[in-house]
Amino acid sequence: MTSFSNARGHDVAVLAATLYAEAGARPVRAIEALATLVMNRVQARLPHWGAGFSGVCRAPFQFPCWNPNHPSHAVLQDALPGGAVNQDPSMEICRRVATRAVAGVLSAPIGQATHVHADDAQPSWSLGRMPTAEIGGLLFYRLEEAARAVAPSVAPLRAVG
Numbered sequence: 001m002t003s004f005s006n007a008r009g010h011d012v013a014v015l016a017a018t019l020y021a022e023a024g025a026r027p028v029r030a031i032e033a034l035a036t037l038v039m040n041r042v043q044a045r046l047p048h049w050g051a052g053f054s055g056v057c058r059a060p061f062q063f064p065c066w067n068p069n070h071p072s073h074a075v076l077q078d079a080l081p082g083g084a085v086n087q088d089p090s091m092e093i094c095r096r097v098a099t100r101a102v103a104g105v106l107s108a109p110i111g112q113a114t115h116v117h118a119d120d121a122q123p124s125w126s127l128g129r130m131p132t133a134e135i136g137g138l139l140f141y142r143l144e145e146a147a148r149a150v151a152p153s154v155a156p157l158r159a160v161g
Contacts (some may be wrong), residue, residue: 008102011053013081016091016098018057021065021076023138024090029108030136031094035101036108037116037140044114053102109133113140 015038023034041049041056050059058066065076078084085091100106110133117123119137131139 011102012098014054014057016095017076017079018063019094020079020091021072027136030138031097033108033110033135035097036110039101040114110140112142115141115143
């Protein structure tokens with residue numbers, strides 16, 4: 001991985017690469033929503049999610065793109081500084097969203113959501129739970145045990161297409 005001049009730059013680069021690998025082909029609103037979810041996890045400060053933006057993105061079993069055995073890991077590698085997609089317009093969108101998230105000036109209508117999955121998946125943790133928002137093919141959830149640690153972030157929730 002390329003060296004970074006400061007921690008904020010490192011956080012932006014790691015978050016942007018994560019956003020690109022996990023949601024880069026989705027609408028901007030979905031990318032913003034995923035970045036807001038990462039912000040919620042950073043605010044929660046739960047040890048298993050890691051510390052700070054880079055820690056949350058890279059925590060084990062949280063974002064599949066960081067697993068070297070997952071197919072999206074190759075996309076992540078291309079999205080890191082010096083990678084093949086650095087000039088890609090979608091990567092630039094992810095960098096702008098990540099910069100706003102790390103600066104704390106990003107919000108999306110997902111409320112205190114701390115969990116997400118694509119609409120074509122049904123992970124076991126989501127069974128019997130109602131999503132708080134559905135944005136760009138991603139379903140967002142506020143799991144009560146995790147949400148207690150997250151401060152309220154935005155106004156009422158609604159589905160966005």
